[in-house]
Amino acid sequence: MTGERIKDQATRYAALAIMIAGAFLRLNQYAANRSLWLDEAMLALNIVNRSFGNLLGPLDYSQGAPIGFLLAQKTMVTAFGGEDFVLRIFPVMASLAALYLMYRVSFRYVGSIGGLIALGLFSLSGPMIYYASENKQYSTDVFFTLLLLFLAGKCLEKDAGRIDYMFLCAFGTVSIFFSHPALFILSGVGIGLIVNDFVAKKREQWVWTGWTFLIWFICYIFLYIVSLRTLASNSSLLNYWKNAFMPWPPWEDLSWFINVFCGFLRDPAGLTNPPFFIFLLVAAGVVSFFYRRKSAGLVLVVPFAAVLIASAFRKYPASGRLLLFLGPVIYLLIAEALETVRILLKRIHPWASWVCLVPLVIYLFMHPVALAAQRVENPEMREHIKPVLAHVQKERSQSDVVYVYYSSWPAFSFYAGKYGFDENEAVGGIRSREAPGKYILDIEKHAGKGRIWVIISHNCFWCPVNEEKFIIHNLSDRATLRDVYKAPGASVYLYDFST
Numbered sequence: 001m002t003g004e005r006i007k008d009q010a011t012r013y014a015a016l017a018i019m020i021a022g023a024f025l026r027l028n029q030y031a032a033n034r035s036l037w038l039d040e041a042m043l044a045l046n047i048v049n050r051s052f053g054n055l056l057g058p059l060d061y062s063q064g065a066p067i068g069f070l071l072a073q074k075t076m077v078t079a080f081g082g083e084d085f086v087l088r089i090f091p092v093m094a095s096l097a098a099l100y101l102m103y104r105v106s107f108r109y110v111g112s113i114g115g116l117i118a119l120g121l122f123s124l125s126g127p128m129i130y131y132a133s134e135n136k137q138y139s140t141d142v143f144f145t146l147l148l149l150f151l152a153g154k155c156l157e158k159d160a161g162r163i164d165y166m167f168l169c170a171f172g173t174v175s176i177f178f179s180h181p182a183l184f185i186l187s188g189v190g191i192g193l194i195v196n197d198f199v200a201k202k203r204e205q206w207v208w209t210g211w212t213f214l215i216w217f218i219c220y221i222f223l224y225i226v227s228l229r230t231l232a233s234n235s236s237l238l239n240y241w242k243n244a245f246m247p248w249p250p251w252e253d254l255s256w257f258i259n260v261f262c263g264f265l266r267d268p269a270g271l272t273n274p275p276f277f278i279f280l281l282v283a284a285g286v287v288s289f290f291y292r293r294k295s296a297g298l299v300l301v302v303p304f305a306a307v308l309i310a311s312a313f314r315k316y317p318a319s320g321r322l323l324l325f326l327g328p329v330i331y332l333l334i335a336e337a338l339e340t341v342r343i344l345l346k347r348i349h350p351w352a353s354w355v356c357l358v359p360l361v362i363y364l365f366m367h368p369v370a371l372a373a374q375r376v377e378n379p380e381m382r383e384h385i386k387p388v389l390a391h392v393q394k395e396r397s398q399s400d401v402v403y404v405y406y407s408s409w410p411a412f413s414f415y416a417g418k419y420g421f422d423e424n425e426a427v428g429g430i431r432s433r434e435a436p437g438k439y440i441l442d443i444e445k446h447a448g449k450g451r452i453w454v455i456i457s458h459n460c461f462w463c464p465v466n467e468e469k470f471i472i473h474n475l476s477d478r479a480t481l482r483d484v485y486k487a488p489g490a491s492v493y494l495y496d497f498s499t
């Protein structure tokens with residue numbers, strides 16, 4: 001008995017160490033105080049410049065975010081000011097709380113050793129660390145995913161009572177207003193509870209589940225009418241995410257599913273192992289869950305199917321950061337597979353399980369650990385425009401023109417006053433991806449025969465031409481390059497047209 005207690009304590013200490021490491025990595029990324037990149041800046045301008053009431057309507061720049069998240073961010077700005085680090089406080093707090101929830105969910109769904117694996121993958125995941133301090137709703141999506149999984153896990157227990165269902169109902173309702181993809185998690189939770197209640201044959205639980213579903217449904221209909229309806233019909237967003245919608249019928253383009261799965265593993269899951277290796281682990285985890293505990297398996301698997309169905313109806317893109325909320329579920333399925341391997345091999349010989357498990361775990365964690373160590377000294381800075389603006393403000397003359405590349409304008413607009421710029425004096429560049437020659441004409445038109453600072457961030461390197469390289473190459477034939485200053489993802493060039 002003493003040995004079991006020591007083993008249990010060792011597991012908990014290991015989990016605590018993993019959570020501390022995860023918290024340090026997230027706070028280290030937050031402390032880097034990087035600049036807002038394009039999407040963050042566009043959402044930030046809405047939050048800072050609009051009133052609480054105006055945040056409930058369609059947002060500028062084709063932005064979309066849950067009502068609860070927007071109001072929470074506006075509250076932070078009202079209380080502490082409209083700085084970029086203030087806009088990241090709420091997301092980073094959600095990410096830190098998610099670490100503890102991942103610990104509870106992992107140990108509840110998978111067990112001790114497998115739980116440590118899932119917790120480790122979550123704590124060291126590069127995308128999880130980066131999005132923890134993003135002025136977007138992605139880290140809160142993850143938080144509510146784990147909160148709902150934790151509460152659902154309690155309701156799936158044999159001794160679940162009315163209070164467990166009340167907590168699930170209440171926080172499920174809150175999640176609808178704070179996280180758009182919470183609906184997919186709730187669909188899994190709902191089906192899992194139905195199956196569990198059917199097996200348990202407890203009429204009282206059927207009543208609790210029914211009332212819970214009714215409240216969720218009413219809240220979602222209200223939210224759809226108030227907010228989601230206009231967002232789901234936004235032509236700009238639909239066009240931007242057009243490649244992220246599932247083809248219909250599905251067999252018309254089976255490669256789409258392979259590309260989405262492989263892309264999901266890289267970002268946002270942060271797994272660089274061969275996709276087939278991860279697919280085998282995930283498939284084994286699904287089989288193990290359905291064999292061991294079908295209702296829990298449904299809670300974890302149904303959200304994937306729900307995302308695909310919504311994607312087929314062009315209501316939710318199945319791509320990139322919008323799938324971050326499914327990252328913890330993938331980690332749980334992988335951990336379940338490895339835990340099952342350990343248990344099966346342990347029946348053969350106590351050492352056989354470790355001989356097989358340890359190399360698999362090392363192989364799985366090699367890249368996340370290496371990337372996490374690298375990010376300690378070099379946090380992700382993305383589009384760090386603040387030092388660029390500081391350099392221009394320090395070096396420019398009063399007669400100089402400041403020309404801002406079109407994708408840089410939201411970030412420039414957010415930071416302009418903080419670096420002594422007057423937005424009315426700066427020139428916003430045109431967008432002409434199909435005819436890049438117009439960029440040069442537009443810059444020359446504003447330059448006259450003086451000097452012009454050309455600020456570029458969020459460069460469209462995937463366009464028909466690499467726009468920054470195209471602009472700089474062509475301007476070098478027309479003017480003298482006097483100064484260059486570069487920061488991660490942002491740069492500025494000073495051209496003198498008088499010569």
